[in-house]
Amino acid sequence: MNDSIDAAMMMKDSYLCSQAVFATLGEQCGIERNQALKLSTGFGAGIARRGDICGAVSGAIMAIGLKHGNYEVHDVDARDKVFFLAQKLIEGIKARHGCHTCRGLTGIDFTKPEGLKLFEEKGIGEKICIKVIMDCVDTVKEIW
Template sequence: MEEIKEKAIHSFYNGMNCAQSLLTAYSDYLEFDPKMALSVSAGFGGGMGKMQETCGAVTGSFMVLGIYNSKKYADNVDARNATNEMIERFSLYFKSLHGSLDCKTILNCDFKTREGEREFQDKDMKKNICSKCISDSVKLIELITKE
């Protein structure tokens, strides 16, 4: 999974949002179309459309878990139920690491304002917080899919 983590972080620093970078990093591993994944996850970065709600690394992880279970279970109900259980576990683990699932709470700034945008840049939150959320998400996906 180190390769997936590196791919996700690289993508994040090269133009993809947090959800896109996480989801597309799994395209080879889970055998799905990375271009479609890029499109589907386009509006989930910055806490869903930069609204700073649910972290994009989290929503990207939820999508990964859905694809994982859709490939594992032939029946949609089984896949959906397994995905919901994994999402619940992922959420508990992620909250224990970052205190919240919400982008604004995790960053403790509103990057929709000039002051918040400046603080985001000055404190290099992309590197110091967001990339850690992505990295931790990959680790949690690995943990949960092996449980």
């Protein structure tokens, strides 16, 4: 199974989009799946259900940082590489899907109780989120 399909299957198994992307890509950078799942939990549904940046995009940016990020304050080349790759990812998602925010992509307000119900009833995960998840994984694998 390829990585984007693995990530899509994780969402079908009820993992968050952020978890599906970061766990899939993070393993390739040496982080254990359980640790990746925990680290990426808060980024789901547009960061803590706020509808902001898509969790799949957040998970992908975390993976880019894990592979290329700086840990020494003066390593600006590594930092700038992460910024460049993250911008490239966001631009690609916006070009293919129209935006890079959870609310913009799904039309769902997860801060309201009826949001999750609408998400399920309308099959948004299958119609929209899985495609974005797969595009995030594929894009990161192409650019890194």
